[in-house]
Amino acid sequence: MVCVAGCWPVLAATPVADTPECPATGCAANVAAQEISGMITVNRKLTKPSVTATVSMYQRGTAVGLGKDAAEDPLAYERSRVVIYLEGPVPADGAAAHHASFRMEQENRRFSPDVLVVPVGAVVSFPNMDPIFHNIFSLSKAKEFDLGSYDKGDSRSVTFTKPGVVYVYCHLHPNMEGTIVVAPSRYFAQAEPNGRFRLPAVPPGEYTVVAWHKAAGFFRKQVVVGPGHDATADFLIPLPAETQKQADSTHAMQHMGGH
Numbered sequence: 001m002v003c004v005a006g007c008w009p010v011l012a013a014t015p016v017a018d019t020p021e022c023p024a025t026g027c028a029a030n031v032a033a034q035e036i037s038g039m040i041t042v043n044r045k046l047t048k049p050s051v052t053a054t055v056s057m058y059q060r061g062t063a064v065g066l067g068k069d070a071a072e073d074p075l076a077y078e079r080s081r082v083v084i085y086l087e088g089p090v091p092a093d094g095a096a097a098h099h100a101s102f103r104m105e106q107e108n109r110r111f112s113p114d115v116l117v118v119p120v121g122a123v124v125s126f127p128n129m130d131p132i133f134h135n136i137f138s139l140s141k142a143k144e145f146d147l148g149s150y151d152k153g154d155s156r157s158v159t160f161t162k163p164g165v166v167y168v169y170c171h172l173h174p175n176m177e178g179t180i181v182v183a184p185s186r187y188f189a190q191a192e193p194n195g196r197f198r199l200p201a202v203p204p205g206e207y208t209v210v211a212w213h214k215a216a217g218f219f220r221k222q223v224v225v226g227p228g229h230d231a232t233a234d235f236l237i238p239l240p241a242e243t244q245k246q247a248d249s250t251h252a253m254q255h256m257g258g259h
Contacts, residue, residue: 032227032228033200033201033202033203033204034202034203034204034225034226034227034228034229034230034231035198035199035200035201035202035230035231036086036187036198036199036202036207036209036223036225036230036231036232036233037196037197037198037199037230037231037232037233038084038196038197038209038232038233038234038235039195039196039197039234039235040079040082040084040191040195040196040197040211040234040235040237041079041195041234041235041236041237042075042078042079042082042195042213042237043075043236044075045074045075045078046078046213046215046216046237046238047077047078047081047214047215048215072193073193076193076194077193078213078237079191079192079193079194079195080190080191080192080193081115081190081191081213081214082190082191082197082211082212082213082235082237083115083117083181083183083188083189083190083191083211083212083213084188084189084190084191084197084199084209084210084211084212085117085181085183085184085185085187085188085189085199085209085210085212086183086184086185086187086188086199086202086207086208086209086210087184087207087208087209087210087220088207088208089205090184090185090187090205090207091203091205100122101123101125102116102118102122102123102124102125103124103125103126103127104116104124104125104126104168104178104180105126105127105128105129106126106127106128106129106130106134106136106170106176107129107130108130109130109132109173109175109176110175110176111168111176111177111178113178114177114178114179115178115179115181115190115214116178116179116180116181117180117181117182117183117188117189117190118160118180118181118182118183118188119182119183119184119185119186119188120160120161120162120163120182120183120184120185121159121160121161122159122160122182123157123158123159123160124157124158124160124180125155125156125157126147126155126156126157126158127153127154127155128150128151128152128153128154128155129152130152131152132151132152132172133149133150133151133172134149134150134170134172134173134176135147135148135149135150135170135171135172136156136168136169136170137168137169137170137171138166138167138168138169139167140164140165140166140167141164142160142162142163142164142165142166142182143158143160143161143162143164143166143180143182145158146171149171149172160180160182162182163182163183163184164182165179165180165181165182165212166179166180166181166182167179168180179214181212187199187202202225202231203225204225204226204227204229205224205225206222206223206224206225207222207223207224207225207231208220208221208222208223209221209222209223209233211233211235211237213237213238216237216238217238219235219237219239221233221235
């Protein structure tokens with residue numbers, strides 16, 4: 001078993017024997033799943049530098065140094081912050097409960113990771129690794145919560161029951177900001193620093209692939225996965241201005257038509 005696409009366990013394929021209840025050649029559950037893969041291209045830096053107040057302005061308790069971003073290619077950093085998932089109708093097994101564990105730690109007065117993608121129904125724990133109190137909360141439409149103040153070694157958890165983007169903050173440390181993208185199914189991933197991503201074990205069908213970046217927004221592409229046929233969805237983020245206007249207009253018309 002391997003862990004891919006947001007740490008969803010993917011079992012290696014094994015032959016399936018015919019049974020009276022479900023012949024291997026005719027049962028929908030045994031249709032060979034394929035893969036959706038692609039490349040994220042980012043041509044310029046998108047994330048604005050964070051402005052952090054000096055420690056003395058808001059430090060509570062023991063002095064804790066502020067963590068710093070690891071030195072890396074700025075475009076690789078932007079690519080690794082792109083979340084990809086499938087939108088719209090998905091097979092019933094794709095919407096099944098996700099049993100992997102997810103964590104967003106509080107360490108060095110920062111969230112780690114500060115971008116996390118999980119499926120609907122996932123439970124995320126927020127362990128405090130700092131020798132100071134934190135008070136984690138969100139006012140987002142997809143999930144509103146306030147975990148109260150808790151000290152080092154303690155952890156609180158939240159269950160995310162609706163898809164959407166959840167912005168997470170700390171009442172005690174205004175520099176702290178994290179984002180949890182709640183995907184509507186188990187088909188999700190986060191791009192690698194080189195821009196590549198893959199959504200494995202996707203059954204045949206028509207899908208909308210969504211790419212999201214905090215500073216650039218949502219991008220969508222339609223793909224068709226057929227038996228024995230993988231699909232590709234490449235994204236340029238951000239789109240040129242005119243292309244973005246056309247994409248927004250098309251998506252708005254499709255949304256209105258669906259109602």
